[in-house]
Amino acid sequence: MSFAQRVAEGVVAKGNGVCVGIDPRLESLPASFTSGIDSRDRAAQASAYAAFGKAIVDIVAPLVPVVKPQAAFFEQLGAAGMTALADVVQHAVGKGLIVIMDGKRNDIGSTAEAYADAYLGRGSLSAWGSDALTVSPYLGSDSLEPFVKTCAQREAGIFVLVKTSNPGSGFLQDQLLGAGPNRGTVYQQMAALVESLNHGHEAACGFGQVGAVVGATYPEQLQELRGIMSSSWILIPGYGAQGGTAKDVALGFRKDGLGALVNSSRGIIFAHSLSKYKDCATWEAAVERATKDMIAELSQHTTKPFRSW
Protein backbone atom coordinates (compact mmCIF):
# COMPACT_ATOMS: atom_id res chain seq x y z
CA MET A 1 0.00 0.00 0.00
CA SER A 2 1.31 3.46 -0.87
CA PHE A 3 2.69 5.67 1.88
CA ALA A 4 -0.12 8.22 1.51
CA GLN A 5 -2.75 5.51 1.80
CA ARG A 6 -1.03 3.86 4.76
CA VAL A 7 -1.03 7.20 6.56
CA ALA A 8 -4.72 7.64 5.80
CA GLU A 9 -5.53 4.15 7.10
CA GLY A 10 -3.45 4.78 10.22
CA VAL A 11 -5.13 8.10 10.94
CA VAL A 12 -8.60 6.61 10.51
CA ALA A 13 -7.72 3.58 12.64
CA LYS A 14 -6.35 5.67 15.50
CA GLY A 15 -8.97 8.37 15.07
CA ASN A 16 -6.47 11.23 15.04
CA GLY A 17 -3.65 12.82 13.06
CA VAL A 18 -1.16 13.21 15.88
CA CYS A 19 2.55 12.70 15.26
CA VAL A 20 4.79 12.36 18.31
CA GLY A 21 8.23 13.89 17.83
CA ILE A 22 11.05 11.88 19.40
CA ASP A 23 13.58 14.63 20.19
CA PRO A 24 15.66 13.38 23.12
CA ARG A 25 17.79 15.87 25.07
CA LEU A 26 19.86 14.67 27.98
CA GLU A 27 18.83 17.49 30.32
CA SER A 28 15.12 16.83 29.76
CA LEU A 29 14.98 13.05 30.05
CA PRO A 30 13.29 11.49 33.10
CA ALA A 31 15.89 10.98 35.83
CA SER A 32 15.62 7.20 35.63
CA PHE A 33 17.29 7.32 32.20
CA THR A 34 20.11 9.68 33.06
CA SER A 35 21.22 8.96 36.62
CA GLY A 36 24.95 8.37 36.71
CA ILE A 37 25.52 9.38 33.08
CA ASP A 38 28.44 11.70 32.41
CA SER A 39 27.39 14.29 29.82
CA ARG A 40 30.72 13.75 28.05
CA ASP A 41 30.02 10.02 27.64
CA ARG A 42 28.27 9.94 24.29
CA ALA A 43 27.85 6.15 24.18
CA ALA A 44 26.07 6.11 27.54
CA GLN A 45 23.82 8.98 26.43
CA ALA A 46 23.04 7.12 23.21
CA SER A 47 21.92 4.07 25.19
CA ALA A 48 19.70 6.32 27.28
CA TYR A 49 18.21 7.88 24.12
CA ALA A 50 17.47 4.43 22.68
CA ALA A 51 15.80 3.25 25.88
CA PHE A 52 13.81 6.47 26.22
CA GLY A 53 12.79 6.53 22.54
CA LYS A 54 11.58 2.95 22.69
CA ALA A 55 9.69 3.61 25.93
CA ILE A 56 7.95 6.58 24.28
CA VAL A 57 7.02 4.35 21.35
CA ASP A 58 5.50 1.78 23.72
CA ILE A 59 3.33 4.42 25.36
CA VAL A 60 2.10 6.22 22.23
CA ALA A 61 1.79 3.29 19.79
CA PRO A 62 -1.79 2.41 20.86
CA LEU A 63 -2.84 6.06 20.63
CA VAL A 64 -1.35 7.77 17.55
CA PRO A 65 -0.52 6.75 13.97
CA VAL A 66 2.89 8.39 13.44
CA VAL A 67 6.17 9.18 15.19
CA LYS A 68 8.94 11.48 13.97
CA PRO A 69 12.44 10.95 15.35
CA GLN A 70 14.63 14.06 15.05
CA ALA A 71 17.91 12.88 13.55
CA ALA A 72 19.92 15.86 14.84
CA PHE A 73 19.72 14.85 18.49
CA PHE A 74 20.98 11.36 17.70
CA GLU A 75 23.70 12.65 15.35
CA GLN A 76 24.87 14.86 18.19
CA LEU A 77 26.14 11.68 19.85
CA GLY A 78 28.09 10.43 16.86
CA ALA A 79 27.97 6.87 15.57
CA ALA A 80 26.62 5.55 18.89
CA GLY A 81 23.69 7.95 18.55
CA MET A 82 23.00 6.71 15.05
CA THR A 83 22.86 3.14 16.33
CA ALA A 84 20.30 4.31 18.90
CA LEU A 85 18.31 6.03 16.15
CA ALA A 86 18.16 2.83 14.08
CA ASP A 87 17.04 0.96 17.18
CA VAL A 88 14.18 3.42 17.85
CA VAL A 89 13.00 3.34 14.22
CA GLN A 90 12.96 -0.44 14.14
CA HIS A 91 11.07 -0.59 17.42
CA ALA A 92 8.46 1.91 16.21
CA VAL A 93 7.85 0.04 12.96
CA GLY A 94 7.53 -3.17 14.95
CA LYS A 95 4.82 -1.52 17.02
CA GLY A 96 2.82 -0.65 13.91
CA LEU A 97 3.72 3.04 13.80
CA ILE A 98 4.54 5.00 10.67
CA VAL A 99 7.99 6.60 11.04
CA ILE A 100 8.90 9.95 9.51
CA MET A 101 12.62 10.59 9.80
CA ASP A 102 13.13 14.29 10.43
CA GLY A 103 16.49 14.82 8.76
CA LYS A 104 15.81 17.75 6.41
CA ARG A 105 18.24 16.13 3.99
CA ASN A 106 18.96 16.92 0.38
CA ASP A 107 21.70 17.10 -2.21
CA ILE A 108 22.04 16.83 -5.97
CA GLY A 109 21.80 13.92 -8.41
CA SER A 110 23.36 10.70 -7.25
CA THR A 111 23.92 12.10 -3.75
CA ALA A 112 20.20 12.75 -3.36
CA GLU A 113 19.71 9.16 -4.55
CA ALA A 114 21.96 8.04 -1.70
CA TYR A 115 19.86 9.91 0.88
CA ALA A 116 16.68 8.48 -0.62
CA ASP A 117 18.17 5.00 -0.54
CA ALA A 118 19.33 5.51 3.05
CA TYR A 119 16.05 6.58 4.60
CA LEU A 120 13.10 5.56 2.42
CA GLY A 121 11.62 2.13 2.86
CA ARG A 122 10.80 -0.19 5.73
CA GLY A 123 12.79 -3.07 7.07
CA SER A 124 15.67 -4.13 4.87
CA LEU A 125 14.55 -1.89 1.99
CA SER A 126 16.64 0.97 3.39
CA ALA A 127 19.44 1.21 5.93
CA TRP A 128 17.34 3.19 8.41
CA GLY A 129 14.02 1.53 7.64
CA SER A 130 11.85 4.64 7.94
CA ASP A 131 8.66 5.30 5.99
CA ALA A 132 9.37 8.90 5.08
CA LEU A 133 11.96 11.68 5.27
CA THR A 134 11.75 15.46 5.56
CA VAL A 135 13.55 17.13 2.62
CA SER A 136 14.86 20.67 2.11
CA PRO A 137 14.18 22.21 -1.33
CA TYR A 138 16.83 24.97 -1.65
CA LEU A 139 18.68 22.98 -4.33
CA GLY A 140 15.69 23.09 -6.67
CA SER A 141 13.14 20.86 -8.31
CA ASP A 142 15.61 18.38 -9.80
CA SER A 143 16.96 17.58 -6.34
CA LEU A 144 13.54 16.18 -5.38
CA GLU A 145 13.32 13.76 -8.31
CA PRO A 146 15.48 10.95 -6.87
CA PHE A 147 13.34 11.01 -3.73
CA VAL A 148 10.09 10.89 -5.68
CA LYS A 149 11.36 7.94 -7.70
CA THR A 150 12.46 6.01 -4.62
CA CYS A 151 9.14 6.76 -2.88
CA ALA A 152 7.27 5.11 -5.73
CA GLN A 153 9.54 2.06 -5.69
CA ARG A 154 9.36 1.53 -1.93
CA GLU A 155 5.92 2.78 -0.87
CA ALA A 156 7.58 5.62 0.99
CA GLY A 157 7.02 9.35 1.33
CA ILE A 158 8.78 12.69 1.67
CA PHE A 159 7.77 15.92 3.34
CA VAL A 160 9.23 18.95 1.58
CA LEU A 161 9.88 22.08 3.64
CA VAL A 162 7.44 24.69 2.37
CA LYS A 163 6.72 27.16 5.20
CA THR A 164 8.64 26.39 8.37
CA SER A 165 7.57 27.28 11.91
CA ASN A 166 10.56 29.45 12.92
CA PRO A 167 10.31 33.25 13.31
CA GLY A 168 12.88 33.80 10.51
CA SER A 169 11.23 31.52 7.95
CA GLY A 170 10.00 34.60 6.11
CA PHE A 171 13.56 35.71 5.30
CA LEU A 172 13.40 33.55 2.19
CA GLN A 173 10.04 31.75 2.20
CA ASP A 174 7.80 34.84 2.27
CA GLN A 175 9.62 36.74 -0.44
CA LEU A 176 7.74 37.55 -3.62
CA LEU A 177 8.96 36.02 -6.87
CA GLY A 178 8.05 36.21 -10.51
CA ALA A 179 5.84 38.63 -12.37
CA GLY A 180 2.30 39.02 -13.64
CA PRO A 181 -0.11 36.14 -13.04
CA ASN A 182 2.73 33.92 -11.77
CA ARG A 183 3.75 36.33 -9.03
CA GLY A 184 3.82 34.61 -5.66
CA THR A 185 5.90 33.88 -2.61
CA VAL A 186 8.66 31.31 -2.39
CA TYR A 187 6.45 29.11 -0.19
CA GLN A 188 3.58 29.34 -2.70
CA GLN A 189 5.84 28.27 -5.54
CA MET A 190 7.22 25.40 -3.48
CA ALA A 191 3.66 24.35 -2.67
CA ALA A 192 2.79 24.37 -6.37
CA LEU A 193 5.83 22.19 -7.04
CA VAL A 194 4.80 19.73 -4.31
CA GLU A 195 1.26 19.56 -5.69
CA SER A 196 2.54 19.00 -9.23
CA LEU A 197 4.67 16.06 -8.07
CA ASN A 198 1.55 14.32 -6.75
CA HIS A 199 -0.58 15.06 -9.79
CA GLY A 200 -1.82 11.79 -11.30
CA HIS A 201 -0.27 9.75 -8.47
CA GLU A 202 -2.94 10.15 -5.81
CA ALA A 203 -3.92 7.13 -3.75
CA ALA A 204 -7.56 6.24 -3.03
CA CYS A 205 -7.57 8.68 -0.11
CA GLY A 206 -6.73 11.51 -2.52
CA PHE A 207 -3.18 12.16 -1.33
CA GLY A 208 0.14 11.40 -3.01
CA GLN A 209 3.56 10.44 -1.74
CA VAL A 210 4.96 13.99 -1.61
CA GLY A 211 3.92 15.81 1.53
CA ALA A 212 4.85 19.24 2.83
CA VAL A 213 5.99 20.80 6.09
CA VAL A 214 3.99 23.86 7.16
CA GLY A 215 4.39 25.35 10.64
CA ALA A 216 1.44 25.65 13.05
CA THR A 217 2.77 29.11 13.89
CA TYR A 218 1.52 30.46 10.53
CA PRO A 219 -2.20 29.55 10.48
CA GLU A 220 -3.14 31.90 7.61
CA GLN A 221 -0.51 30.36 5.39
CA LEU A 222 -1.52 26.89 6.54
CA GLN A 223 -5.08 27.49 5.36
CA GLU A 224 -3.86 28.89 2.07
CA LEU A 225 -1.45 25.99 1.56
CA ARG A 226 -4.12 23.38 2.33
CA GLY A 227 -5.90 24.89 -0.66
CA ILE A 228 -2.87 24.90 -2.99
CA MET A 229 -1.73 21.39 -2.06
CA SER A 230 -5.00 19.48 -2.13
CA SER A 231 -3.14 16.20 -2.81
CA SER A 232 -0.52 16.48 -0.07
CA TRP A 233 -0.27 15.32 3.48
CA ILE A 234 0.85 18.31 5.52
CA LEU A 235 3.18 17.70 8.45
CA ILE A 236 2.62 20.48 10.96
CA PRO A 237 5.34 21.20 13.52
CA GLY A 238 5.12 24.06 16.00
CA TYR A 239 2.14 22.82 18.00
CA GLY A 240 2.19 23.50 21.74
CA ALA A 241 5.67 24.48 22.90
CA GLN A 242 6.22 26.70 19.81
CA GLY A 243 2.81 28.35 20.13
CA GLY A 244 0.49 26.71 17.59
CA THR A 245 -2.99 25.88 18.90
CA ALA A 246 -5.61 23.27 17.98
CA LYS A 247 -7.64 26.01 16.31
CA ASP A 248 -4.60 27.03 14.24
CA VAL A 249 -3.78 23.55 13.00
CA ALA A 250 -7.43 22.75 12.24
CA LEU A 251 -6.90 24.84 9.09
CA GLY A 252 -4.56 22.16 7.74
CA PHE A 253 -7.20 19.41 7.65
CA ARG A 254 -9.58 18.38 4.92
CA LYS A 255 -13.31 18.14 5.66
CA ASP A 256 -13.03 14.40 6.31
CA GLY A 257 -10.55 15.04 9.13
CA LEU A 258 -7.59 13.85 7.07
CA GLY A 259 -4.67 15.62 5.40
CA ALA A 260 -2.67 16.88 8.36
CA LEU A 261 -0.25 15.28 10.78
CA VAL A 262 0.21 17.54 13.77
CA ASN A 263 3.51 17.04 15.54
CA SER A 264 4.23 17.64 19.18
CA SER A 265 7.62 16.79 20.65
CA ARG A 266 8.48 18.43 23.97
CA GLY A 267 4.81 18.86 24.97
CA ILE A 268 4.40 15.07 24.96
CA ILE A 269 7.73 13.37 25.52
CA PHE A 270 8.78 15.71 28.34
CA ALA A 271 5.27 16.09 29.82
CA HIS A 272 6.58 14.90 33.19
CA SER A 273 8.31 18.27 33.62
CA LEU A 274 5.19 20.36 32.86
CA SER A 275 3.28 21.73 35.84
CA LYS A 276 0.04 20.59 34.20
CA TYR A 277 1.07 16.96 34.69
CA LYS A 278 2.86 17.23 38.01
CA ASP A 279 0.22 15.05 39.69
CA CYS A 280 0.98 12.08 37.42
CA ALA A 281 2.47 9.19 39.38
CA THR A 282 5.09 8.37 36.74
CA TRP A 283 6.69 10.01 33.70
CA GLU A 284 4.97 7.39 31.54
CA ALA A 285 1.58 8.42 32.92
CA ALA A 286 2.38 12.06 32.08
CA VAL A 287 3.28 11.14 28.48
CA GLU A 288 0.08 9.12 28.10
CA ARG A 289 -2.10 11.90 29.50
CA ALA A 290 -0.42 14.56 27.39
CA THR A 291 -0.96 12.47 24.26
CA LYS A 292 -4.63 11.90 25.09
CA ASP A 293 -5.05 15.59 25.91
CA MET A 294 -3.60 16.61 22.54
CA ILE A 295 -5.89 14.17 20.72
CA ALA A 296 -8.86 15.60 22.64
CA GLU A 297 -7.82 19.21 21.89
CA LEU A 298 -7.56 18.51 18.17
CA SER A 299 -10.91 16.71 18.14
CA GLN A 300 -12.61 19.86 19.43
CA HIS A 301 -11.63 21.73 16.29
CA THR A 302 -11.51 19.06 13.59
CA THR A 303 -13.83 16.38 12.25
CA LYS A 304 -13.04 12.89 13.51
CA PRO A 305 -11.18 11.31 10.57
CA PHE A 306 -13.31 8.96 8.46
CA ARG A 307 -12.95 6.90 5.30
CA SER A 308 -14.37 9.13 2.57
CA TRP A 309 -13.15 7.01 -0.37
Add this chain to the structure above:
Amino acid sequence: MSFAQRVAEGVVAKGNGVCVGIDPRLESLPASFTSGIDSRDRAAQASAYAAFGKAIVDIVAPLVPVVKPQAAFFEQLGAAGMTALADVVQHAVGKGLIVIMDGKRNDIGSTAEAYADAYLGRGSLSAWGSDALTVSPYLGSDSLEPFVKTCAQREAGIFVLVKTSNPGSGFLQDQLLGAGPNRGTVYQQMAALVESLNHGHEAACGFGQVGAVVGATYPEQLQELRGIMSSSWILIPGYGAQGGTAKDVALGFRKDGLGALVNSSRGIIFAHSLSKYKDCATWEAAVERATKDMIAELSQHTTKPFRSW
Protein backbone atom coordinates in the same frame (compact mmCIF):
# COMPACT_ATOMS: atom_id res chain seq x y z
CA MET B 1 43.47 29.76 15.17
CA SER B 2 40.14 30.52 13.47
CA PHE B 3 38.83 28.18 10.79
CA ALA B 4 39.19 30.79 8.06
CA GLN B 5 42.80 31.42 9.00
CA ARG B 6 43.63 27.73 9.26
CA VAL B 7 42.27 27.21 5.76
CA ALA B 8 44.39 30.11 4.51
CA GLU B 9 47.52 28.70 6.16
CA GLY B 10 46.76 25.25 4.76
CA VAL B 11 46.25 26.55 1.24
CA VAL B 12 49.48 28.57 1.34
CA ALA B 13 51.42 25.63 2.82
CA LYS B 14 50.23 23.17 0.18
CA GLY B 15 50.34 25.77 -2.59
CA ASN B 16 46.83 25.03 -3.84
CA GLY B 17 43.14 25.28 -2.97
CA VAL B 18 42.15 21.75 -3.89
CA CYS B 19 39.57 19.88 -1.82
CA VAL B 20 39.26 16.14 -2.38
CA GLY B 21 35.71 14.85 -2.05
CA ILE B 22 35.45 11.47 -0.36
CA ASP B 23 32.29 10.06 -1.96
CA PRO B 24 32.58 6.28 -1.83
CA ARG B 25 30.28 4.16 -3.98
CA LEU B 26 30.54 0.41 -3.91
CA GLU B 27 30.43 -0.04 -7.67
CA SER B 28 33.29 2.42 -8.22
CA LEU B 29 35.76 1.33 -5.55
CA PRO B 30 38.99 -0.39 -6.62
CA ALA B 31 38.40 -4.14 -6.76
CA SER B 32 40.78 -4.80 -3.89
CA PHE B 33 38.28 -3.17 -1.51
CA THR B 34 35.17 -4.89 -2.76
CA SER B 35 36.07 -8.45 -3.72
CA GLY B 36 33.79 -10.89 -1.95
CA ILE B 37 31.46 -8.20 -0.58
CA ASP B 38 27.75 -8.86 -0.92
CA SER B 39 26.05 -5.59 -1.90
CA ARG B 40 23.33 -6.35 0.69
CA ASP B 41 25.91 -6.59 3.48
CA ARG B 42 26.00 -3.00 4.72
CA ALA B 43 28.50 -3.64 7.51
CA ALA B 44 31.01 -5.15 5.09
CA GLN B 45 30.53 -2.23 2.70
CA ALA B 46 31.04 0.22 5.55
CA SER B 47 34.36 -1.42 6.41
CA ALA B 48 35.37 -1.10 2.77
CA TYR B 49 34.38 2.60 2.75
CA ALA B 50 36.44 3.24 5.87
CA ALA B 51 39.49 1.48 4.45
CA PHE B 52 39.13 3.25 1.10
CA GLY B 53 38.50 6.66 2.67
CA LYS B 54 41.57 6.35 4.86
CA ALA B 55 43.68 5.17 1.94
CA ILE B 56 42.57 8.23 -0.06
CA VAL B 57 43.52 10.44 2.88
CA ASP B 58 46.99 8.87 3.01
CA ILE B 59 47.56 9.60 -0.68
CA VAL B 60 46.26 13.18 -0.80
CA ALA B 61 47.34 14.46 2.63
CA PRO B 62 50.81 15.55 1.44
CA LEU B 63 49.33 17.30 -1.61
CA VAL B 64 46.12 19.19 -0.71
CA PRO B 65 44.84 21.16 2.29
CA VAL B 66 41.22 19.97 2.57
CA VAL B 67 39.04 16.88 2.21
CA LYS B 68 35.25 16.75 2.11
CA PRO B 69 33.54 13.49 3.04
CA GLN B 70 30.01 13.22 1.62
CA ALA B 71 27.81 12.10 4.53
CA ALA B 72 25.06 10.69 2.28
CA PHE B 73 27.13 7.77 1.02
CA PHE B 74 28.01 6.73 4.55
CA GLU B 75 24.45 7.22 5.82
CA GLN B 76 23.32 4.94 3.02
CA LEU B 77 24.88 2.09 5.00
CA GLY B 78 23.15 2.91 8.27
CA ALA B 79 24.90 3.04 11.65
CA ALA B 80 27.84 0.98 10.38
CA GLY B 81 28.39 3.58 7.68
CA MET B 82 28.38 6.35 10.26
CA THR B 83 31.06 4.54 12.23
CA ALA B 84 33.11 4.40 9.03
CA LEU B 85 32.54 8.13 8.48
CA ALA B 86 33.81 8.97 11.96
CA ASP B 87 36.83 6.79 11.32
CA VAL B 88 37.68 8.61 8.06
CA VAL B 89 37.27 12.07 9.65
CA GLN B 90 39.51 11.18 12.56
CA HIS B 91 42.13 9.75 10.22
CA ALA B 92 42.10 12.87 8.03
CA VAL B 93 42.45 15.24 10.98
CA GLY B 94 45.32 13.09 12.24
CA LYS B 95 47.05 13.54 8.89
CA GLY B 96 46.82 17.32 9.18
CA LEU B 97 43.95 17.81 6.75
CA ILE B 98 41.07 20.21 7.24
CA VAL B 99 37.78 18.30 7.07
CA ILE B 100 34.57 19.78 5.68
CA MET B 101 31.62 17.50 6.39
CA ASP B 102 29.29 17.67 3.40
CA GLY B 103 25.95 17.10 5.12
CA LYS B 104 23.85 20.06 3.90
CA ARG B 105 22.21 20.03 7.31
CA ASN B 106 19.93 22.56 8.93
CA ASP B 107 16.90 22.94 11.17
CA ILE B 108 15.47 25.54 13.52
CA GLY B 109 16.48 26.76 16.97
CA SER B 110 17.71 24.13 19.35
CA THR B 111 17.72 21.50 16.60
CA ALA B 112 20.15 23.58 14.55
CA GLU B 113 22.22 23.86 17.74
CA ALA B 114 22.30 20.06 17.88
CA TYR B 115 23.62 19.83 14.30
CA ALA B 116 26.21 22.50 15.06
CA ASP B 117 27.24 20.66 18.20
CA ALA B 118 27.40 17.36 16.29
CA TYR B 119 29.68 18.41 13.46
CA LEU B 120 31.62 21.55 14.34
CA GLY B 121 34.88 21.22 16.19
CA ARG B 122 37.88 18.93 16.10
CA GLY B 123 38.64 15.96 18.30
CA SER B 124 36.42 15.67 21.34
CA LEU B 125 34.86 19.11 20.77
CA SER B 126 32.17 17.53 18.59
CA ALA B 127 30.92 14.00 18.06
CA TRP B 128 32.14 13.86 14.46
CA GLY B 129 35.23 15.99 14.93
CA SER B 130 35.05 17.85 11.63
CA ASP B 131 36.24 21.41 11.02
CA ALA B 132 33.26 22.60 9.02
CA LEU B 133 29.83 21.64 7.74
CA THR B 134 27.84 22.50 4.64
CA VAL B 135 24.49 24.10 5.59
CA SER B 136 21.25 24.63 3.65
CA PRO B 137 19.58 28.05 4.09
CA TYR B 138 15.94 27.42 3.11
CA LEU B 139 14.81 27.86 6.73
CA GLY B 140 16.04 31.46 6.84
CA SER B 141 18.62 33.64 8.50
CA ASP B 142 17.78 32.66 12.09
CA SER B 143 18.53 29.03 11.30
CA LEU B 144 22.17 29.97 10.63
CA GLU B 145 22.72 31.70 13.97
CA PRO B 146 23.36 28.60 16.10
CA PHE B 147 25.99 27.49 13.60
CA VAL B 148 27.69 30.89 13.56
CA LYS B 149 27.82 30.91 17.36
CA THR B 150 29.29 27.40 17.56
CA CYS B 151 31.83 28.24 14.84
CA ALA B 152 33.13 31.10 16.96
CA GLN B 153 33.36 28.95 20.08
CA ARG B 154 35.14 26.04 18.39
CA GLU B 155 37.25 27.62 15.64
CA ALA B 156 35.03 25.94 13.09
CA GLY B 157 33.33 26.98 9.86
CA ILE B 158 30.21 26.52 7.77
CA PHE B 159 29.62 26.69 4.04
CA VAL B 160 26.14 27.94 3.20
CA LEU B 161 24.54 26.77 -0.05
CA VAL B 162 24.28 29.88 -2.23
CA LYS B 163 24.35 28.79 -5.89
CA THR B 164 24.57 25.04 -6.32
CA SER B 165 26.07 23.20 -9.29
CA ASN B 166 23.01 21.21 -10.41
CA PRO B 167 21.06 22.03 -13.61
CA GLY B 168 17.90 22.78 -11.60
CA SER B 169 19.51 25.12 -9.06
CA GLY B 170 17.90 28.06 -10.86
CA PHE B 171 14.40 26.83 -9.99
CA LEU B 172 14.67 28.74 -6.72
CA GLN B 173 18.14 30.26 -6.56
CA ASP B 174 17.97 32.36 -9.77
CA GLN B 175 14.53 33.82 -9.09
CA LEU B 176 14.25 37.57 -8.67
CA LEU B 177 13.12 38.92 -5.31
CA GLY B 178 12.32 42.29 -3.83
CA ALA B 179 11.84 45.61 -5.48
CA GLY B 180 13.68 48.81 -6.36
CA PRO B 181 17.35 49.03 -5.38
CA ASN B 182 17.07 45.81 -3.33
CA ARG B 183 15.89 43.75 -6.29
CA GLY B 184 18.07 40.69 -6.76
CA THR B 185 18.13 36.95 -7.09
CA VAL B 186 17.75 34.48 -4.26
CA TYR B 187 21.43 33.56 -4.57
CA GLN B 188 22.47 37.23 -4.44
CA GLN B 189 20.46 37.78 -1.27
CA MET B 190 21.91 34.63 0.31
CA ALA B 191 25.38 35.87 -0.62
CA ALA B 192 24.66 39.21 1.04
CA LEU B 193 23.55 37.36 4.17
CA VAL B 194 26.73 35.26 4.19
CA GLU B 195 28.87 38.36 3.78
CA SER B 196 27.02 40.17 6.58
CA LEU B 197 27.65 37.25 8.95
CA ASN B 198 31.40 37.64 8.46
CA HIS B 199 31.39 41.42 8.77
CA GLY B 200 33.67 42.46 11.62
CA HIS B 201 34.79 38.87 12.20
CA GLU B 202 37.44 38.53 9.50
CA ALA B 203 40.68 36.76 10.34
CA ALA B 204 44.08 38.16 9.28
CA CYS B 205 43.68 36.56 5.86
CA GLY B 206 40.53 38.62 5.32
CA PHE B 207 38.04 35.79 5.47
CA GLY B 208 35.49 34.89 8.15
CA GLN B 209 34.07 31.64 9.43
CA VAL B 210 31.00 31.64 7.16
CA GLY B 211 31.78 30.33 3.72
CA ALA B 212 29.55 29.66 0.73
CA VAL B 213 28.96 26.91 -1.79
CA VAL B 214 28.97 28.07 -5.43
CA GLY B 215 29.05 25.56 -8.29
CA ALA B 216 31.85 25.54 -10.89
CA THR B 217 29.14 25.00 -13.47
CA TYR B 218 28.02 28.66 -13.16
CA PRO B 219 31.22 30.67 -13.79
CA GLU B 220 29.46 34.02 -14.35
CA GLN B 221 27.69 33.76 -11.03
CA LEU B 222 30.90 32.59 -9.39
CA GLN B 223 32.67 35.74 -10.49
CA GLU B 224 29.78 37.90 -9.33
CA LEU B 225 29.59 36.10 -5.98
CA ARG B 226 33.35 36.43 -5.39
CA GLY B 227 32.65 40.17 -5.54
CA ILE B 228 29.63 40.15 -3.21
CA MET B 229 31.23 37.84 -0.64
CA SER B 230 34.69 39.35 -0.32
CA SER B 231 35.06 37.92 3.21
CA SER B 232 34.00 34.35 2.46
CA TRP B 233 35.80 31.20 1.52
CA ILE B 234 33.95 29.74 -1.45
CA LEU B 235 33.68 25.97 -1.72
CA ILE B 236 33.32 25.11 -5.40
CA PRO B 237 31.88 21.73 -6.35
CA GLY B 238 31.21 20.70 -9.92
CA TYR B 239 34.81 20.62 -11.15
CA GLY B 240 35.71 17.91 -13.66
CA ALA B 241 33.03 15.24 -13.76
CA GLN B 242 30.22 17.82 -13.60
CA GLY B 243 31.80 20.03 -16.27
CA GLY B 244 33.51 22.92 -14.47
CA THR B 245 36.99 23.78 -15.82
CA ALA B 246 40.09 25.36 -14.28
CA LYS B 247 39.32 28.55 -16.20
CA ASP B 248 35.79 28.59 -14.76
CA VAL B 249 36.83 28.14 -11.15
CA ALA B 250 39.65 30.69 -11.43
CA LEU B 251 36.90 33.31 -11.15
CA GLY B 252 36.33 32.25 -7.54
CA PHE B 253 39.83 33.19 -6.35
CA ARG B 254 41.17 36.44 -4.95
CA LYS B 255 44.24 38.01 -6.53
CA ASP B 256 46.50 36.38 -3.93
CA GLY B 257 45.35 32.93 -5.03
CA LEU B 258 43.21 32.44 -1.93
CA GLY B 259 39.46 32.42 -1.33
CA ALA B 260 38.34 29.32 -3.17
CA LEU B 261 38.42 25.62 -2.38
CA VAL B 262 37.83 23.64 -5.53
CA ASN B 263 36.38 20.22 -4.92
CA SER B 264 36.81 17.17 -7.08
CA SER B 265 35.42 13.82 -6.00
CA ARG B 266 35.01 11.20 -8.72
CA GLY B 267 37.74 12.73 -10.90
CA ILE B 268 40.30 12.00 -8.19
CA ILE B 269 39.13 9.16 -6.00
CA PHE B 270 38.00 6.99 -8.91
CA ALA B 271 40.81 8.06 -11.25
CA HIS B 272 41.79 4.39 -11.69
CA SER B 273 38.71 3.90 -13.85
CA LEU B 274 39.42 6.87 -16.16
CA SER B 275 41.03 6.09 -19.49
CA LYS B 276 43.44 8.98 -18.91
CA TYR B 277 45.04 7.06 -16.06
CA LYS B 278 44.81 3.53 -17.39
CA ASP B 279 48.58 3.26 -17.62
CA CYS B 280 49.00 3.78 -13.86
CA ALA B 281 50.34 0.65 -12.18
CA THR B 282 48.03 0.90 -9.17
CA TRP B 283 44.82 2.67 -8.22
CA GLU B 284 46.82 4.68 -5.68
CA ALA B 285 49.15 5.91 -8.41
CA ALA B 286 46.11 7.00 -10.45
CA VAL B 287 44.71 8.98 -7.49
CA GLU B 288 48.07 10.65 -6.90
CA ARG B 289 48.49 11.58 -10.57
CA ALA B 290 44.93 12.88 -10.83
CA THR B 291 45.44 15.06 -7.75
CA LYS B 292 48.71 16.45 -9.10
CA ASP B 293 47.11 17.03 -12.50
CA MET B 294 44.26 19.00 -10.93
CA ILE B 295 46.71 21.11 -8.93
CA ALA B 296 48.67 21.78 -12.13
CA GLU B 297 45.51 22.67 -14.10
CA LEU B 298 44.39 25.16 -11.47
CA SER B 299 47.85 26.72 -11.29
CA GLN B 300 47.69 27.56 -14.99
CA HIS B 301 44.72 29.85 -14.37
CA THR B 302 45.25 31.15 -10.83
CA THR B 303 48.03 32.85 -8.91
CA LYS B 304 50.00 30.52 -6.65
CA PRO B 305 48.55 31.25 -3.20
CA PHE B 306 50.71 33.50 -1.06
CA ARG B 307 50.55 35.17 2.35
CA SER B 308 49.26 38.68 1.62
CA TRP B 309 48.59 39.66 5.25
